[in-house]
Structures are given as structure tokens and as C-alpha cells.
Amino acid sequence: MTHNIYLYILVMALVSYAIRVLPLVLLRRQIQNRFLQSFLYYVPYVTLAVMTFPAILEATQSPISGALALIVGIVAAWFGASLFKVAVSCCAVVFVAELLMGLLG
Numbered sequence: 001m002t003h004n005i006y007l008y009i010l011v012m013a014l015v016s017y018a019i020r021v022l023p024l025v026l027l028r029r030q031i032q033n034r035f036l037q038s039f040l041y042y043v044p045y046v047t048l049a050v051m052t053f054p055a056i057l058e059a060t061q062s063p064i065s066g067a068l069a070l071i072v073g074i075v076a077a078w079f080g081a082s083l084f085k086v087a088v089s090c091c092a093v094v095f096v097a098e099l100l101m102g103l104l105g
Helices: 002-026 034-058 063-078 083-104
Strands: none
Touching (some): 034 063, 063 083
16 A cells, blocks of 8 residues: 555656646747637636636535625626725625525525
């Protein structure tokens, strides 16, 4: 069993190293393809969204309050609210929604 753990750690290290080194070795020139440039530009945002979205729904006692906060946050950000205002409004929505659900349920 111990031998397998070391093998797993070695494979993870090699994969992590390869992901970071291969682009440096293979891509020496600036990327000219507009589609690839656009794709690489949005990868960090998509990755962050994919990691954040499930946490928004599961961080509260009820997924409904998380979904309401997500909707309010999107609307507030769409209309130009600062990050602080978006965060405060989302927290307030979760607080009120869970308070109401506790009183009703």
C-alpha cells in the first residue's frame, strides 16, 4: 500500500510539472491564431466559475438561498455595483432567505 502512495505522488508531480513546462517548451513564438488566443484568454475565468458555482449553492443551508444570492449578485454586478456591494447584497439575501425559510418551515 505504501508503495502505491509514492507512485501516486510521483505521477501527480510529473503531470503538474508537464502542464507547466510543456507550454514553455513547445510555444516559443507568440500565438497568432485568434480563436486560440480567445480560448486561452477565457480559460482562467471559466475555471474560476466552474469551481465557484457549486460552492455558491452548497455553502448555505438551502440551495434556494444560494441560488437567490447568485441571481442578486449577477444583477448587481451587471448594473455596475462594486465587489463590496455585490458581496454585501448576496450575504443579505442569504440571511433573509434562510431566516424566512426557518420561520416558514
